[in-house]
Amino acid sequence: MTRYILRRLLQAIPLLFVISLVLFFLMQNMGDPIATMGGRNVTRSADRERLKRQLGLDKPIIVQYLYWLAGNDWAKADLDGDGIAETPGTRRGVLRGDFGLSLVNKKPVTQVIWERLPNTLLLMLTAEAMILIFALLIGIYSALKQYSTFDNIITTITFLFYSMPVFFFALVTMYIFAVNFKKWGLPYLPTVGMFEPTAGKTPLQVAWHMVLPTATLSFGFIAGYSRYIRSAMLEAMGQDYVRTAKAKGLPKPEIVYIHALKNAALPIVTIIALDLPFLLGGAIVTERIFGWPGMGRLFLDHVSRGDTPVVMGILMMIAVAVVIFQLIADILYAWLDPRIRYT
Amino acid sequence: MESIAPPSKGSIANLSPDVLETPPLSLGQLTWRRFRRHKMANFGAIMLILLVLYAFGGAFVFSEAYANKTETGARLQAPSREHPFGTDTVGRDILARTIYGGQISILIGLTAMLVELVIGVTVGAISGFFGGLIDSLLMRITEAVIVIPQIFLLLVMAKYFAASIPNITILGRTFSGSVVVIILVIGVTTWPYLARIVRSQFLSIKENDFILAARATGTSTTEIIFRHILPNSIAPIIVSGTLSVASAITLEAYISFLGLGVRPPTATWGNMLEGAYNYIETAWWLWFFPGALIALIVLSINFVGDGLRDALDPHSRAI
Numbered sequence: 001m002t003r004y005i006l007r008r009l010l011q012a013i014p015l016l017f018v019i020s021l022v023l024f025f026l027m028q029n030m031g032d033p034i035a036t037m038g039g040r041n042v043t044r045s046a047d048r049e050r051l052k053r054q055l056g057l058d059k060p061i062i063v064q065y066l067y068w069l070a071g072n073d074w075a076k077a078d079l080d081g082d083g084i085a086e087t088p089g090t091r092r093g094v095l096r097g098d099f100g101l102s103l104v105n106k107k108p109v110t111q112v113i114w115e116r117l118p119n120t121l122l123l124m125l126t127a128e129a130m131i132l133i134f135a136l137l138i139g140i141y142s143a144l145k146q147y148s149t150f151d152n153i154i155t156t157i158t159f160l161f162y163s164m165p166v167f168f169f170a171l172v173t174m175y176i177f178a179v180n181f182k183k184w185g186l187p188y189l190p191t192v193g194m195f196e197p198t199a200g201k202t203p204l205q206v207a208w209h210m211v212l213p214t215a216t217l218s219f220g221f222i223a224g225y226s227r228y229i230r231s232a233m234l235e236a237m238g239q240d241y242v243r244t245a246k247a248k249g250l251p252k253p254e255i256v257y258i259h260a261l262k263n264a265a266l267p268i269v270t271i272i273a274l275d276l277p278f279l280l281g282g283a284i285v286t287e288r289i290f291g292w293p294g295m296g297r298l299f300l301d302h303v304s305r306g307d308t309p310v311v312m313g314i315l316m317m318i319a320v321a322v323v324i325f326q327l328i329a330d331i332l333y334a335w336l337d338p339r340i341r342y343t
Numbered sequence: 344m345e346s347i348a349p350p351s352k353g354s355i356a357n358l359s360p361d362v363l364e365t366p367p368l369s370l371g372q373l374t375w376r377r378f379r380r381h382k383m384a385n386f387g388a389i390m391l392i393l394l395v396l397y398a399f400g401g402a403f404v405f406s407e408a409y410a411n412k413t414e415t416g417a418r419l420q421a422p423s424r425e426h427p428f429g430t431d432t433v434g435r436d437i438l439a440r441t442i443y444g445g446q447i448s449i450l451i452g453l454t455a456m457l458v459e460l461v462i463g464v465t466v467g468a469i470s471g472f473f474g475g476l477i478d479s480l481l482m483r484i485t486e487a488v489i490v491i492p493q494i495f496l497l498l499v500m501a502k503y504f505a506a507s508i509p510n511i512t513i514l515g516r517t518f519s520g521s522v523v524v525i526i527l528v529i530g531v532t533t534w535p536y537l538a539r540i541v542r543s544q545f546l547s548i549k550e551n552d553f554i555l556a557a558r559a560t561g562t563s564t565t566e567i568i569f570r571h572i573l574p575n576s577i578a579p580i581i582v583s584g585t586l587s588v589a590s591a592i593t594l595e596a597y598i599s600f601l602g603l604g605v606r607p608p609t610a611t612w613g614n615m616l617e618g619a620y621n622y623i624e625t626a627w628w629l630w631f632f633p634g635a636l637i638a639l640i641v642l643s644i645n646f647v648g649d650g651l652r653d654a655l656d657p658h659s660r661a662i
Contacts, residue, residue: 163642168634277492
């Protein structure tokens with residue numbers, strides 16, 4: 001097992017390397033970094049040249065990539081443009097944890113991301129918990145009551161929700177629970193931000209503001225997973241070991257939750273880890289609509305301004321997270337299901 | 344599949360085809376029969392036909408110039424007799440725009456699916472058939488594309504190509520060049536899942552005896568791939584292709600919604616939603632109609648795809 005984990009980790013290194021290289025090339029056309037940095041002030045071509053040299057943009061792209069990856073404190077840059085490199089570089093490179101400075105606000109990229117990461121994690125973890133709880137409840141109940149009215153209604157709704165784009169769900173729920181509830185004088189849900197500026201950032205405020213974003217982020221996954229759990233439960237309930245358990249006279253909850261569910265819910269571990277990219281994708285839309293100050297919105301803001309270092313930083317962090325989650329999923333799966341052996 | 348002659352007529356082997364009361368069904372007929380049994384799929388197919396009629400038939404009612412005509416005096420009007428779906432922020436008629444937007448959205452869905460099919464099937468086929476070093480190389484590339492969440496990759500690529508393609512004119516209609524960008528970008532980011540499916544199909548089918556027989560009779564590699572393996576793995580490709588039309592339409596809507604999609608004046612269901620959430624309190628018709636149309640078409644395509652999956656399943660014995 002240790003050898004398997006080690007091999008997977010070693011395989012991840014070239015993978016991440018290739019990803020970063022391709023992304024870095026894609027970043028070259030993101031917009032004018034000088035304009036991003038200096039706003040409209042930098043119009044003199046001499047200033048532009050100077051800034052270009054400062055950012056290292058006068059170097060060939062491969063050298064730029066190398067500096068991004070490994071830093072440039074071992075090389076000297078030519079800042080005054082006289083053809084002699086005299087100033088030693090200051091960047092330490094991604095490999096040593098330095099993602100550079102944001103072009104927009106000159107703060108270190110790690111700090112910019114770090115400020116937003118907890119908000120996104122809060123949203124995603126809550127959504128993931130909701131997804132699991134509701135998908136299990138709905139999936140198990142409709143499997144046990146197969147073809148009942150409840151099951152049929154749920155089937156229709158899950159199909160509807162599964163096909164509904166995230167933004168449409170968000171807009172409809174906003175319209176019903178925020179706009180119309182307000183109109184009807186009912187307690188209405190807030191639609192923008194994490195808290196009311198007047199009330200301050202109290203846990204209650206944040207929780208209240210999280211209701212709609214969490215629902216938006218999780219509804220599609222609840223629909224998909226509950227279908228999955230339903231069919232897995234139906235299959236498990238027809239297995240011989242469940243019949244044996246029934247024949248032994250075990251109480252029904254024990255049969256359902258210990259014997260059937262344990263086996264039926266196993267693959268869900270893998271699915272959750274593999275769906276992480278989709279959850280992140282949903283988060284970007286959700287954060288945009290609800291003005292949630294998370295990584296998704298950070299990404300959108302900085303993509304549109306062509307802030308390469310921040311965009312690269314976010315993408316690489318996500319890539320690492322996805323790779324690690326896939327590995328964790330495989331390991332967990334092998335641990336939970338003794339039939340699977342990795343060598 | 345089994346032929347369905349009544350057993351009283353004696354052994355089937357002795358009967359020539361015209362003696363059989365019912366001739367055996369071809370795969371297409373069989374699929375069609377099973378598909379018709381699938382209620383949801385029928386509903387989906389009918390909805391889909393209606394939506395296509397709406398988008399392409401509606402062009403005979405409204406001209407494209409009317410759909411793109413701005414009339415600032417009539418901005419943000421609620422649905423009325425004159426504008427059944429209301430007007431948008433610059434006074435364009437939303438009904439007419441959903442018609443022309445639908446055409447582009449459907450076209451983007453179909454063409455992005457084609458791009459995905461070409462790349463996905465090629466990569467999957469090469470990978471699965473030849474194996475070895477090529478396989479592991481291609482699969483690493485596939486992994487690399489999957490690791491970055493699709494929307495993030497789409498946004499970066501859309502931004503990358505954003506300004507580089509000028510407007511194009513086809514059949515007297517001008518399209519924003521960003522349509523082509525979006526199609527390519529969606530196709531280029533969605534193929535890995537299809538490639539994996541095709542690869543696993545190829546891996547299992549190439550071990551069959553009929554492939555061995557084909558090799559033994561000296562069939563060329565291309566012919567083995569295209570005449571023997573590909574037709575046998577067509578079912579999952581069709582299903583996945585159908586579903587990816589839906590996902591391409593959704594993806595286009597996502598990036599347009601986020602402001603990096605198809606540029607005006609060309610309307611799509613997605614870019615009609617751009618910025619519409621700013622009017623959530625004041626103008627619900629701005630986002631409701633295009634949003635509902637996207638939800639409807641995605642739902643019907645998913646139903647059709649589900650029906651096709653059941654109908655094409657070789658293990659299904661239902662006729």
